[in-house]
Amino acid sequence: MRNFYLAACTAVLFTFTSCGSDSESGGGITPEPPSEVVVKPNFTPIQVTRHEGKPFSTGVTSRDGKNIVGPGGPVxxxxxxxxxxxxxxxxxxxxxxxxxxxxxxxxxxxxxxxxxxxxxxxxxxxxxxxxxxxxxxxxxxxxxxxxxxxxxxxxxxxxxxxxxxxxxxxxxxxxxxxxxxxxxxxxxxxxxxxxxxxxxxxxxxxxxxxxxxxxxxxxxxxxxxxxxxxxxxxxxxxxxxxxxxxxxxxxxxxxxxxxxxxxxxxxxxxxxxxxxxxxxxxxxxxxxxxxxxxxxxxxxxxxxxxxxxxxxxxxxxxxxxxxxxxxxxxxxxxxxxxxxxxxxxxxxxxxxxxxxxxxxxxxxxxxxxxxxxxxxxxxxxxxxxxxxxxxxxxxxxxxATGNTTILYADKDEYIARRNGYNGNPGLVVYLNTSEQTQEKWVETNWASAAIKDHTSHAAAWNPTTRADKWVKIKCPPKSYTVWSTP
The missing domain is CATH 3.20.20.80 (Glycosidases)
Structure with a gap:
């Protein structure tokens, strides 16, 4: 069924490359841009849903009339x-x-x-x-x-x-x-x-x-x-x-x-x-x-x-x-x-x-x-x-707002972006099941913005996105990180 989504994809083809050591980015230093185009075989970034991106709603408010659904929806x-x-x-x-x-x-x-x-x-x-x-x-x-x-x-x-x-x-x-x-x-x-x-x-x-x-x-x-x-x-x-x-x-x-x-x-x-x-x-x-x-x-x-x-x-x-x-x-x-x-x-x-x-x-x-x-x-x-x-x-x-774009996937790594909704910034999530720290360049929702890992799993890595919204993010081995503005 993956081919169905590839055929339906409306996103521009994004590019990725692995980058060097931690010293290239961190402490708020703007990372260098990707030096070459590297596209994983058999994978194209996927806009997986075509909808407004509003949060899930139960259709029910609390008994005191309060709206219990925050920006990301209910849990x-x-x-x-x-x-x-x-x-x-x-x-x-x-x-x-x-x-x-x-x-x-x-x-x-x-x-x-x-x-x-x-x-x-x-x-x-x-x-x-x-x-x-x-x-x-x-x-x-x-x-x-x-x-x-x-x-x-x-x-x-x-x-x-x-x-x-x-x-x-x-x-x-x-x-x-x-x-x-x-x-x-x-x-x-x-x-x-x-x-x-x-x-x-x-x-x-x-x-x-x-x-x-x-x-x-x-x-x-x-x-x-x-x-x-x-x-x-x-x-x-x-x-x-x-x-x-x-x-x-x-x-x-x-x-x-x-x-x-x-x-x-x-x-x-x-x-x-x-x-x-x-x-x-x-x-x-x-x-x-x-x-x-x-x-x-x-x-x-x-x-x-x-x-x-x-x-x-x-x-x-x-x-x-x-x-x-x-x-x-x-x-x-x-x-x-x-x-x-x-x-x-x-x-x-x-x-x-x-x-x-x-x-x-x-x-x-x-x-x-x-x-x-x-x-x-x-x-x-x-x-x-x-x-x-x-x-x-x-x-x-x-x-966790907006619709979803899968930015990258291979056997050990998976990166997806929530595209934000109603002024909310959204996020980028990075899953890494390998034994090594992994790094990837991705296109985010944010231009010239300081971002951080909200899980604190990559707390020492504090990059700033470029004007074109690209940034290098990382994920420790056998872990996950979630990136967004502070």
Whole structure:
């Protein structure tokens, strides 16, 4: 797909050359210009998107009416991981994190499914049983959910809103679990589809509300072969009313009573895109779907049809190849955000998959490039250098503006420029996976301007751009730098 972008390229062909020692530039000394034209084979600088360059927007302001989107757009925290501690403490743990997260520039948080699952206090929420039990009913062997109770959940959301952070609910609309066995006369067999005993008394379900075989009337997808986790039949009016249509529906209760600001939809391959469209038309809010597919065309088609953002799995797999297999040319290839950055939610890892090992490059990439970057809880709180992540978040919020031009790429090096927007200067990001310090001449956004590396990885290198905006920048071995005006 790289040829598509080369054909669409509108940028002038830029030139590059490696330069000499550190003594040629630094301390504010203007570097010498390139002495010759050197163009890497099979690479042409790419203007990867044709759009205005405005920041990603969730379409939602904070509850106090403030605009939470800075120049670079929002940053999301995935506020859980698989098998977080049991015992009903997680909502309180997150409440305590919110002030520091908000202070670091994180503007939204994605919570795990908040309702009672089949496995009660052990459940991570992806086996939904009672959509209206948030830890207040004793059923499935517990009262609280794994994460806490309803009052603690409401307090968490309220605390987030007090810091102008949005909160997104993880919605599992495909499959249910924990129902009693009942006889289905249509197939003359017993299935686990009797949910009339849910203690909330809301959204009772029977075999009529599920697909219990692979018949021709199925909506989309199939999960668990109908046993244990039957799929909801979204074409049923009863199901639609309880999920989003009626005033007492799941969607309206989450939005109007619990005060959620948006939605992460689980396993969207299991049902039609029209379900997401209708849900969003009914209650609004930001939405993003988990369409687990590395094909950017599939992601594009789904996002357009669902009228929703989508996680950019195509970028996830390209970053794995680029950083773990050490081939940064993969970053020049087609991914979904290059097609529509306004519907692309980018990420490095999540609760389901953790394939990228060289994560510091990946976070440097998603926090300087277009899309809606997502930080994984354990990466931020446990596994990586929080100070470096906070620096990247600050760079994103203040400098990651405008559309993107990929300036240079080879196996070990990758340089891209954010072209700035609405008076914001933009930036140049340099990734270097080699064992040596690398230097390159690049064309920037700035004429006759002192610039610096905002990561401080190349703190001793303080060049000034020429009048034609060219400058020599550098990157230490196995590191990254981000250049902009002071």
């Amino acid at each position: 999301m925290m995935q506020a859980f991981y698989w098998d977080v501690p049991q015992g009903g403490t997680w909502w309180n743990v997150l409440s305590e994190k919110i002030p520091s997260w908000a202070g670091s520039g994180i503007t939204s948080m994605w919570l795990p499914p908040v309702t009672k699952g089949q496995s009660g206090g052990y459940s991570m929420g992806y086996d939904p049983y009672d959509y209206f039990d948030f830890g207040q009913y004793t059923q499935q062997g517990t009262t609280e959910t794994r994460f806490g109770n309803e009052s603690e959940l409401v307090n968490l959301i309220s605390t987030a809103h007090s810091k102008s952070m949005l909160v997104f609910a993880d919605m599992v609309l495909n499959h249910n679990s924990g129902g009693a066995s009942e006889y289905d006369p249509n197939i003359q067999d017993y299935y686990w589809t009797d949910f009339t005993g849910v203690k909330s008394g809301k959204f009772p379900r029977t075999y009529l509300d599920f697909y219990t075989n692979q018949g021709t009337d199925r909506d989309e997808g199939y999960f668990g072969e109908g046993r244990g986790m039957p799929d909801l039949r979204h074409t049923r009016e009863h199901v639609q009313n309880w999920l989003w249509k009626s005033p007492e529906s799941v969607a309206k209760y989450y939005k109007n009573t619990l005060k959620f600001d948006g939605w992460r939809f689980d396993y969207v391959k299991g049902f039609g895109t029209w379900v997401i469209r209708e849900w969003n038309k009914s209650v609004g809010g930001f939405s993003v779907g988990e369409n687990w597919d590395g094909n950017p065309s599939e992601l594009e088609n789904w996002a357009n049809s669902a009228e929703s953002a989508v996680f950019d799995f195509s970028l996830y797999y390209k970053m794995d190849q680029a950083f773990d297999e050490q081939n940064l040319m993969k970053l020049t290839e087609d991914v979904y955000w290059k097609r529509n950055p306004y519907k692309a939610v980018t990420f490095v890892t999540n609760h389901d998959t953790d394939d990228i090992w060289n994560k510091h490059y990946a976070y440097a990439y998603i926090l300087t490039h277009e899309g809606y970057p997502t930080i994984f809880y354990r990466d931020y709180e446990e596994w990586l250098d929080k100070n470096k992540l906070n620096t990247l978040i600050k760079i994103h919020n203040e400098r």
